[in-house]
Amino acid sequence: MSLNRDKFGFDAPVRLGHPIRSGLPDGQSTGPEIGDRLPDFELPNASGANIAFHADRGTAKAAVLFYRSAVW
Amino acid sequence: MLAAFAEKQRIPFPLLSDIDSKVIRRYGILNTQIEPDDGFFYGIPFPGVYVTDGDGCVVAKFFHDTYKIRDSAELLIDAALGRVTLADDAPKAQSQSGEIKVSTVLHGGQGTLRQGIRRSIVVRFELGDDLHIYGEPVPDGMVATTVTVAGPPGLTVEQAILPPTRPLTLAGMDVTLQVWSGTVDIVVPIYPTSELASEVRPLDDESATIEIAVRYQACDSDTCLLPQSECFTITVPIDITEVPAIDVHMGHGQREGTYDGNPHFKRLIARKSKKLEDWMKTDG
Numbered sequence: 001m002s003l004n005r006d007k008f009g010f011d012a013p014v015r016l017g018h019p020i021r022s023g024l025p026d027g028q029s030t031g032p033e034i035g036d037r038l039p040d041f042e043l044p045n046a047s048g049a050n051i052a053f054h055a056d057r058g059t060a061k062a063a064v065l066f067y068r069s070a071v072w
Numbered sequence: 073m074l075a076a077f078a079e080k081q082r083i084p085f086p087l088l089s090d091i092d093s094k095v096i097r098r099y100g101i102l103n104t105q106i107e108p109d110d111g112f113f114y115g116i117p118f119p120g121v122y123v124t125d126g127d128g129c130v131v132a133k134f135f136h137d138t139y140k141i142r143d144s145a146e147l148l149i150d151a152a153l154g155r156v157t158l159a160d161d162a163p164k165a166q167s168q169s170g171e172i173k174v175s176t177v178l179h180g181g182q183g184t185l186r187q188g189i190r191r192s193i194v195v196r197f198e199l200g201d202d203l204h205i206y207g208e209p210v211p212d213g214m215v216a217t218t219v220t221v222a223g224p225p226g227l228t229v230e231q232a233i234l235p236p237t238r239p240l241t242l243a244g245m246d247v248t249l250q251v252w253s254g255t256v257d258i259v260v261p262i263y264p265t266s267e268l269a270s271e272v273r274p275l276d277d278e279s280a281t282i283e284i285a286v287r288y289q290a291c292d293s294d295t296c297l298l299p300q301s302e303c304f305t306i307t308v309p310i311d312i313t314e315v316p317a318i319d320v321h322m323g324h325g326q327r328e329g330t331y332d333g334n335p336h337f338k339r340l341i342a343r344k345s346k347k348l349e350d351w352m353k354t355d356g
Contacts, residue, residue, distance in 0.1 A: 004272070009226070009265030010140040010188060011272045013320050020113050022105035023138045030120055030135040031099035037129050038122055041095045043088035046074035051088060059126045061152045066101060068116035068139075070077040070087065071333045071340055072316050 038064065073336045080331035093117070101135075112344035123151040140188040141263060144180030147190060156194055156257040159183075165284075165304035170297075171200025176284040176304040179259075184311040185227070185280055187269040190261050193306075195219045195286055197256040202292040204251040207237040211247055215289035215299040221260045223282045226268025230261040242293075264310065271313040272324040281307045 004011050012021055024030070032038055042052040053064070074087045093115040096102050101117045108114050120135035121143060132151035134143045150156050156179065163183045166175040175198075180191035197205060197217075210216045221229045235257060237250035262282070269275060284306070289299040315321035317329045318337045 005266055006138070006140075008138040008140060009228070009267060010138060011266040011270045012140070013272055013315075013324065019106045019110050021139075022103070024118050024135060025105065028104070028118065029100045030118065030133060031101045032122060032130050034130050034133060037127065038124050039098060041098070043090055043095060045086050045088055046078055051086060054128050056086075057124075057128060061126055062124045062128070063148045063152065064122045064124070066090075066096065066099075066117040066120055068119060069340075070074055071336045072318055072320070 038062075077331050077333075081329070090117075112341050114344070121148055123148055125152075136190075138188075141190055142188060143190045144192075146180035147192065147261075150259075156196075156259060158194060158196070163306050163308050165306050167302055167304075169300070171203055172290055172297075172300075173198040174286060174288075174302060174304075176286070176306060178282070178306055178308050181311075184309045185262075185264050185269065186311040187264050187266060187271050187313050190263045193219075193221050193260045193262055193282065193284055195258040195260070195284065197252070197258075197288070199253055199256065199290060203290045204240065204253040204292075205256065205288045205290050207234060207250040207252060210249065214249075214296075215287060217252070217256075217258070217288040218286070219258050219260060220285040221262065221282060222285075223262065224268055224277070224280050226265050227280060227282070228263050228265055233259040233261070269310050269312070271315060271326055274324075274326075275310055275312060277310060279307050279309050281305060 004016055006016060006021055008023065014020055038053070040052065040054045042050050045051050074089060078087050090096055093102055096117040101120065103116050103118050106113045106116065118135060119139050119142070120133065122130050123132040125131050134148070158177050158179060162177045162179060164175055164177040166173065175196045177194045177196065178191060179194045181189060185191065199205065206214060206216045208216045219232050223229065235252065237252055239248045240251045241248045268280065284304040285301070286304070287299065287301045290297045312326045314329050315326045316333045317331060318333045322328055
């Protein structure tokens, strides 16, 4: 087994114990719950235009992904 | 840079910038394991996905203990639609016996496995009009439907997700059974850990064989067929991880992204370093 492998069974290109490799702490909230209306937000898209989530969505279903970065 | 990234990675959905992590904080999903003085890492979320209905209400959430586990798009679509939509060309093994068809399918990701990416094995029963199969609990002498999935070391198999049963009370018997009829999908999420597919070394094996054991008993309102035990095998390719094309990720035998992140990475560090300097000043 790799010395770099974490308790979840995953390798990564940074050392074990680095904060970037930490998991979801016990009891950590993961934000809005099932049944909640997703709180609205307005953020710029790739071309700089502001997108208001619910207005942009209209009546469509949606998947909202939170991701760390498009760079690394 | 989001535009360049989306184009290179052929991302068809909008990418938004949460500058200063404002929405991340408002949602309460800022990664609190990372301190402000952890440099450019600070500000990232615990990664996850919310799926909403047409009113914008959350119908499913996908957050995991480790950031290494992510869900295939197909699982998000299933959550939004409330049913499993299988691709016609997904890897599968199946059997047909009379009015019972059983299909076992690798669902998600164009039929490949990749480190940390959650797909599922879907066992789909298609039952003739009068037939049903049983969920737990069943009385002595009857057989509940079970699905067991096994793969090579490093393939994590999660607990099966069962659709809701409907109660069936048999005439003349003082017992209510829990049954499924029609098309029944049992979903078993799976993902490879690094033992099977690591993002920091070349693959040991280029494919994985998954064995699916299915046991069930089908009945109509009068009679029961004999219990059946069937085994299915699906062999699927293991995919390497597409890693960001920045120095820390490259050189491990993985496929480098088609998008060069280095210029943006340098700007990101410069911007965050400036913020860090400012923050250090305000702190004392």
